Amino acid sequence: AQSVTQPDIHITVSEGASLELRCNYSYGATPYLFWYVQSPGQGLQLLLKYFSGDTLVQGIKGFEAEFKRSQSSFNLRKPSVHWSDAAEYFCAVGDPYNNNDMRFGAGTRLTVKP
Amino acid sequence: ETGVTQSPTHLIKTRGQQVTLRCSSQSGHNTVSWYQQALGQGPQFIFQYYREEENGRGNFPPRFSGLQFPNYSSELNVNALELDDSALYLCASSLDQGANQPQHFGDGTRLSIL
Numbered sequence: 086a087q088s089v090t091q092p093d094i095h096i097t098v099s100e101g102a103s104l105e106l107r108c109n110y111s112y113g114a115t116p117y118l119f120w121y122v123q124s125p126g127q128g129l130q131l132l133l134k135y136f137s138g139d140t141l142v143q144g145i146k147g148f149e150a151e152f153k154r155s156q157s158s159f160n161l162r163k164p165s166v167h168w169s170d171a172a173e174y175f176c177a178v179g180d181p182y183n184n185n186d187m188r189f190g191a192g193t194r195l196t197v198k199p
Numbered sequence: 200e201t202g203v204t205q206s207p208t209h210l211i212k213t214r215g216q217q218v219t220l221r222c223s224s225q226s227g228h229n230t231v232s233w234y235q236q237a238l239g240q241g242p243q244f245i246f247q248y249y250r251e252e253e254n255g256r257g258n259f260p261p262r263f264s265g266l267q268f269p270n271y272s273s274e275l276n277v278n279a280l281e282l283d284d285s286a287l288y289l290c291a292s293s294l295d296q297g298a299n300q301p302q303h304f305g306d307g308t309r310l311s312i313l
Contacts, residue, residue: 117299128203128289128304129242136299175241179298185232185255187298189241 087112089178091190098166099198106161106193108176117179118159120150123192124172132174135159146170171197201226203305205290211311212280220275220308222290228303230254230296231273233265234289236307242289248273249296285312 088111098104110116117136121129133144140152150161159176173192180186204223212218224231230249234242244257248267262278271292277284287309291302 119301121304126306128306129291129302130304131301134299134301177241181298183255183298185244185247185296185298187232187244187302189234189243191239191241 087116087178087180087186087188089176089188089190091174091176091193093193094191095194095196097196097198100168101165104161104163104166104170104195106174106176106195108159108161108190110157110159110176110178112157112178112180114181115152115154117181118150118152119177119179120144120148120159120161121175121177121189122146122172123175129175132161166195166197168197168199171195203290203292203303205288205305205308207308208306209309209311211313213313214280214282216280217276217278218280218310220277220288220290220310222273222275222292222305224271224273224290224292225303228292228294229271230293230300231267231271232291232293232302233273233275234291235259236287236289238286245275247296254296280312282312285310 120132176190232247233245236242246256247254287307293300
């Protein structure tokens with residue numbers, strides 16, 4: 086079964102600085118890859134997804150992610166962070182051969198300094 | 200369009216009791232998945248319903264059960280509640296089954312077991 090690791094529990098960046106959140110997965114083939122964001126007291130919102138094709142994918146709110154097969158990674162980036170980006174970010178992987186097997190990482194909490 | 204709604208928002212129960220959580224899926228979605236999110240963790244897959252049938256289950260005991268109705272709304276039932284069941288329970292609906300389907304989450308039900 087696939088698994089997903091988010092190595093950083095908590096990251097703090099200054100407003101306007103760039104951001105990269107790391108995600109590594111373990112799977113025999115290329116899984117379906119997702120990034121979700123969760124604000125306090127709310128459910129998860131999809132930022133972007135990757136299934137195949139161009140390895141750089143664009144999402145909502147100015148986020149992008151790059152799939153690197155050689156590193157089994159799917160890191161999330163944003164060139165300039167806004168205070169409203171403070172939230173919990175989850176990487177998730179779906180198994181193309183098992184319809185309902187969706188695994189989430191433990192999350193990375195982002196704090197934005199003024 | 201109406202998003203995913205969950206009720207109640209918060210619930211307090213004692214050990215040994217039973218609880219029912221409810222979820223209305225987004226319009227046009229026929230698949231509902233339930234997740235348990237413990238504090239500081241990512242969501243853990245409980246089970247999925249597709250067109251009123253259970254369509255896969257995570258590593259949860261049989262005292263976690265569910266239903267999906269003809270209008271695709273869903274219930275999660277938990278019997279013999281334990282302290283470790285304290286968590287945020289998230290419902291997510293998707294347009295169809297399949298691990299490539301983006302999931303649309305509700306804001307969750309916060310369950311506290313005393």
